[in-house]
Amino acid sequence: MRDNQLKSTGWVGLLIAIGIAVFFILRYFPDGFLLGTSSYWNTETEDVTQYISGFNAYFQAPFSWPLLAFDSFNYPVGTRITFLDALPLYSLLLKVFVPAHVAPFNPFGVWIGLAFVLQAVCAWWILKELRIASWLALITLVVLFILSPAFLARVPHTSLFSQWIVLGALALYIRSARLSQLRPVAWTLWLAMAFYLNIYLFTMATAIYIATFFTVRSYQSLRQLAWSALPVVVIGLSLLITVLPLPREAVAPEGGFGVYSMNLLSPIAGASLMSIPNASMPGQGEGYNYLGLGVILAFLIALRVHQTHPSPTFTRHRSLFILMLLFTLYALSNRIYFGTVEVLTLNYPAFMDILTSQFRASGRFFWPVGYCIIVFTVVMLYRHTRRVVFAGLMLALLFVQVMDLRSVRHNFVDTINRPPSQILTTALWDKELGPQAAHLYFYPKFRCPSPDVLQTLMPMMRYSAERGLTLNTGYIARHQPPCDTASLQTEISQADRARSAFVFNQSVYGSVESITPLFPANVTLHCNRVDFAFVCKAHESKE
Structure with a gap:
């Protein structure tokens, strides 16, 4: 048991994973960022203004019923902190446990730092569930998750920076598939947490839960079928104390589906070592999903290895594979572009308007696909190549990926070091x-x-x-x-x-x-x- 804890899948491996994330934070974050006082946060015209304002208005308001309600904005009717993208669960916990006299303050720098740590923790968790005890695999996966371009690009949108929600859902999927059990209690806790952090990430995690349901064939037993509804029941009941009833006011439909999408070239658009010109249309920044040259090359090798070493990977995980295809199609939206050329227009049925209005930034739905590609690549190469070959491939992957993503890191650093923007005197x-x-x-x-x-x-x-x-x-x-x-x-x-x-x-x-x-x-x-x-x-x- 002691020897197991000293492996990469034990607590030492967990500490190493966290250490890599902390190194990144110390290396790139400016002074005051984690405390919420750096120049990045001192703006009055960016998304973070909405989050900080919403949090402080909610934090200083008296406790009310339902728990996420407050009337400081949209006075006197009020609203819910949910609709200001201020991480409702996080805001509620701070409201409960942090003394009121510290307001106003900005808690989101800590959240950004925590997101990096949890990306690393989930890399360790996934390998632990896969029973892959390899230090090189751990270091590679942690670095790839932390340096993911789709992850780093979302730092301006604090709640969407919580992509560890998707990674945790993948870890739970792997655990459920390995044990051939749905594990509804664990899933309920994870999905309930996700629901009160970000609706996009919750939806992605819920879809992975549904894929898990089919993978472990929970539909074959009436008892398992009943237990599988636990997340729906718990989240539904929780709404009665957190959000409902909503104020009776007009709801504004949201446009942008077909604009905030992913370009066909996005996963291979390039960065420092290669770059495809005109690889996106206006609005497709929401669908920025470049994989990185190292991942692309390693993924192609992994596909070749899979061909030469047939395994039931895609058959056993058919439901997850189909889900990733559906995510990709939805990310492309109803107007599919290859660079600046619209190659296909799809006419979605009218009943999908509710879905496309709520999830108009469809390009985000490729995030789970990108993470699955990374995990598949590392796992396939680990299990079907000799140790020395695997070591060489991982080192090459890391070198190429880190070099290629220099511009991505520079953009990230420029963003979190942006100057203050004050309008109001x-x-x-x-x-x-x-x-x-x-x-x-x-x-x-x-x-x-x-x-x-x-x-x-x-x-x-x-x-x-x-x-x-x-x-x-x-x-x-x-x-x-x-x-x-x-x-x-x-x-x-x-x-x-x-x-x-x-x-x-x-x-x-x-x-x-x-x-x-x-x-x-x-x-x-x-x-x-x-x-x-x-x-x-x-x-x-x-x-």
């Missing part, structure tokens, strides 16, 4: 609003016509969250507020005007004269220009 807003302001009303609201929502609403979200103020709107997924003048007038008339300030984007409301008709006739309006907006306060007119 905090001191001016503090002076204008004064200590009596508790509620901000911002117009136009999110999803109402506005040419510069990122440059205006996002800074207001961050400011209101840091100052503990409520905001009547927010960058909230799927939410469609009323945009008509009558609804705006009604909201303003019902506001607690003594404790409220009304903020109007100057690019839409060009003068105070255009604002005045929105207020009741019996109020006196005082407006001042601050940065990008007119800030107005309304007082009852004296007769």
Whole structure:
């Protein structure tokens, strides 16, 4: 037993895997990044602004029912932290265990670091379930997972950086297949966690669970069939205490399917050692899935090895193989491009509109495929080549991959070292609003016509969250507020005007004269220009 723990599949191997991830973090992360204070986080116009603002607004709000509800944004109706991409489970745990007086703060630097560590842990876990005790295989898999271009490119989207969710699902698949048991309790815990972190990654993991169901043939037993529904039951019941009921408001359909897709050239598009020009269309950054030259060459060798050493790999894992094909097809979407040439248009049936609206960034669904290619390559070469040949192949793979992905690493480093971007002058807003302001009303609201929502609403979200103020709107997924003048007038008339300030984007409301008709006739309006907006306060007119 002691000897087993000293192998690459034991605790020493786990520590080595974590050590590689920590080395990467120490090597590339700038000072203050993990603490959430570096220049990368000091922006008011990027996705992270939404996450940080949403987290702090939720963290500072009183506990309510359901647990993920708060009314600091979309005030007074409120919303759920789920719709601000702020890692709901992580946010809830911090709200429960971190003292309230530390707010506002940014917890997402720690999450990014944790994601690197968990990528490495899952590499170790997968090899442990495969019963592959090889230090070189472990080091190779850890490095490939950490340096995955599809992984590094997602750092701006914090919840999507949690790709270890997919890797953990693959580890559970391997374990279930090896034991010929579904392991529904373990799957339930994993899927429930994934559900409250990111819906895309949860869906990928759930699909792998379904493939596991067919691989281990759980449908052959009524008892196993009943147990297989456990994740659905648990997650469904959990919604009653976390999310439901939802506010009765209009839901905005999301477009972009067919745009945020994967190009046929994406997996081989190239980086430092080779590069295919014009390998994508606008919007296909969401489908960036380059495998790396080292992985591509090693994968071709692994396929050749598989031909010369026939094994039931694809037959035994038929369900997973079919799933990866379906993931690839969906990633390509209904408009399939080879570089800049549209080679095929598919007419999806109307009933799929719900799916394509919810998962419009279809290019992301190739992520599990890329990871499966990496695992297949390492496993096939380990099991069907001599040790000295395997060692040579792994060293060559690592060398070529690391050299080829230099530009990918440079892009990653440039991203996490980007300069701060400040639009809102905090001191001016503090002076204008004064200590009596508790509620901000911002117009136009999110999803109402506005040419510069990122440059205006996002800074207001961050400011209101840091100052503990409520905001009547927010960058909230799927939410469609009323945009008509009558609804705006009604909201303003019902506001607690003594404790409220009304903020109007100057690019839409060009003068105070255009604002005045929105207020009741019996109020006196005082407006001042601050940065990008007119800030107005309304007082009852004296007769």
